[in-house]
Amino acid sequence: MSQDTLQQALQDHKDSLSALEQVINDSAIEVAAEPSMWQSFLSGGIEISYFVATILFILGLKRMSSPVTARGGIVWAGIGMILATVVTFGHEGMGNYFLMILAIIAGSGFAWWKARQVAMTDMPQMIALYNGLGGGAAAAISGVELLRGAEHSMIAQILAVIGALIGSIAFSGSAVAYAKLDGLMKKSIHFPRQNTINFIVFTVSIALGAIIIFQGSEVSLTLIVLFFIFALAFGILMAIPIGGADMPVVISLFNALTGLAVGFEGFVLDNAAMIIAGTVVGSAGTLLTQLMAKAMNRPISNVLFSGFGNHSDEAEDAGDIEGSMKPIESSDVAVMMAYAQQVIIIPGYGMAVAQAQHKISELTKALTERGVRVKFAIHPVAGRMPGHMNVLLAEAGVPYDMIFDLDEINEEFAQTDVALVIGANDVVNPVARTNPESPIYGMPILNADAAKNTIVIKRGKGTGFSGVENHLFYADNTRMLYGDGQAMAAELVQQVKEM
Amino acid sequence: MIEGMTALYIFTLAAFTGYEVISRVPVILHTPLMSGSNFVHGIVLVGAMIALGNASTELEKLFGFIAVAFAAGNAVGGYFVTERMLEMFKSSGNKGEAK
Numbered sequence: 200m201s202q203d204t205l206q207q208a209l210q211d212h213k214d215s216l217s218a219l220e221q222v223i224n225d226s227a228i229e230v231a232a233e234p235s236m237w238q239s240f241l242s243g244g245i246e247i248s249y250f251v252a253t254i255l256f257i258l259g260l261k262r263m264s265s266p267v268t269a270r271g272g273i274v275w276a277g278i279g280m281i282l283a284t285v286v287t288f289g290h291e292g293m294g295n296y297f298l299m300i301l302a303i304i305a306g307s308g309f310a311w312w313k314a315r316q317v318a319m320t321d322m323p324q325m326i327a328l329y330n331g332l333g334g335g336a337a338a339a340i341s342g343v344e345l346l347r348g349a350e351h352s353m354i355a356q357i358l359a360v361i362g363a364l365i366g367s368i369a370f371s372g373s374a375v376a377y378a379k380l381d382g383l384m385k386k387s388i389h390f391p392r393q394n395t396i397n398f399i400v401f402t403v404s405i406a407l408g409a410i411i412i413f414q415g416s417e418v419s420l421t422l423i424v425l426f427f428i429f430a431l432a433f434g435i436l437m438a439i440p441i442g443g444a445d446m447p448v449v450i451s452l453f454n455a456l457t458g459l460a461v462g463f464e465g466f467v468l469d470n471a472a473m474i475i476a477g478t479v480v481g482s483a484g485t486l487l488t489q490l491m492a493k494a495m496n497r498p499i500s501n502v503l504f505s506g507f508g509n510h511s512d513e514a515e516d517a518g519d520i521e522g523s524m525k526p527i528e529s530s531d532v533a534v535m536m537a538y539a540q541q542v543i544i545i546p547g548y549g550m551a552v553a554q555a556q557h558k559i560s561e562l563t564k565a566l567t568e569r570g571v572r573v574k575f576a577i578h579p580v581a582g583r584m585p586g587h588m589n590v591l592l593a594e595a596g597v598p599y600d601m602i603f604d605l606d607e608i609n610e611e612f613a614q615t616d617v618a619l620v621i622g623a624n625d626v627v628n629p630v631a632r633t634n635p636e637s638p639i640y641g642m643p644i645l646n647a648d649a650a651k652n653t654i655v656i657k658r659g660k661g662t663g664f665s666g667v668e669n670h671l672f673y674a675d676n677t678r679m680l681y682g683d684g685q686a687m688a689a690e691l692v693q694q695v696k697e698m
Numbered sequence: 699m700i701e702g703m704t705a706l707y708i709f710t711l712a713a714f715t716g717y718e719v720i721s722r723v724p725v726i727l728h729t730p731l732m733s734g735s736n737f738v739h740g741i742v743l744v745g746a747m748i749a750l751g752n753a754s755t756e757l758e759k760l761f762g763f764i765a766v767a768f769a770a771g772n773a774v775g776g777y778f779v780t781e782r783m784l785e786m787f788k789s790s791g792n793k794g795e796a797k
Contacts (some may be wrong), residue, residue, distance in 0.1 A: 249744075256741070260720070261719050261783070264719060269782040270785065276777075283743075285749065287743075287747045288747070293748070293752060295762065296763070298766075301763075302764075302766035304770075306766065306774070307770040308740070310776050314778035314782070315778065319783070326779065330772070333742050339762070343750060343752075343753055361717065454735065454739075462709070464745045472744060475715075479719070480738050484732070487720060550701075585732065590730065593716075697749070
């Protein structure tokens, strides 16, 4: 009996103990519930912000595809970027805020300073530079993720490695592109068995990447470093043989690659904004690369695997050029143009280098006032990128209903009195039509040689970017106006006005 | 991790979107647009911040720091360069009335 009582008491005791435990547990849950709700609210907010940012990016790009809304487009995308960046500070369980802010200030300070001082003519290399930074960032993210190891699934690990590979190539390749366009690196570099060596380096980096994937969390630092070295080396090797004329295509390709790398890192980090924005840029950039390559009539594989500069040894047959270069004075040119019915101006990169676009714009006005029809013919690769020349002319105030693409204007040269070529060379070289041996053979050109008179403003007798002799300069109806583009244009303006 | 198939859908749709957005673009806007898309992949900054935020060893922090600095350069530089280019189109747009 007493045993029963004892047991009963024990049972009571146990019950009350478990009740107490229950209370403690409940309150613990409540304590935990408070921050978790806040946290989920916060992460929900972050997710929504990323979503909004992504939409802003796409709409921004869309708006950038029309001249009227273009300026608003970049602002929209900019707002998206600020939004996405700010909310990222609120991510759960992050540290190193001091370092983060320091890095942001360093990176953006440098970029801002560079962007402010750069001239319009140097835009292509600036794009190459910033693009390279993006690729480098994607690769470095992979570096962090691979070093941390373990926490990823197989797929994420694979994507991290691919992202690192692509990002590294885009980084070092863009750096070379920047150096070339900025004149820091003058020559295209060729060496025997180049493609074979490139292929080997590429294969080794892929093999190293595969080993990293399979090693998973136990991956050694040496291996990762080696992998990055090979990937970076491949980017350099890929870009050094490519000549300046092909650089726009290559920059565009690297731009697409960076986008893709960013997209892959987005998968690794589980970040939809990065996936979408990166992939959009990846595909848009690929299309743009194709358009450019098509405009130059050079398949991408051709650009990448056969150096443009190679032909120099193949003996450019100077003998088959007939005639000679015939000089002309600016006063004669002014008369010719002032009394012409239609003048087509063909600007090239040389015009931008000489900063002659403002004078050319003035010349256009003066001629138009005299009743001369003036048109601009823009080759797809005039300048250094498709559309670069349009930017430069827009800067000088040439209205863009005067500017025509190759397809629109090529028929008109035959009815044109004067074709004025300023700073352009390869894009008007008839060799592209006639000589299958020539490295620029097959590239669509502007038919300046079809005009009744062709005037070429040129500083000296050198060849163009491709190094090919220009047969147009030797044609019967071509006259050479030797001198600095800006000075000559200024003379023409003055003489036309005085008439 | 975003589920396998969902990820594939996102990837594919995004790729089509990019293609569509750029396929209607007149040649004159190619350079600004390339610059603009260059800016958009500056979103890598978000990933770089997350990577640095979760870095623990010194080496990871170094990589993370590089990532954030580079990414910030990409975003900020890309923006200003694009904006400077498009600024010019504004003035000529009013004058010339697009073709």
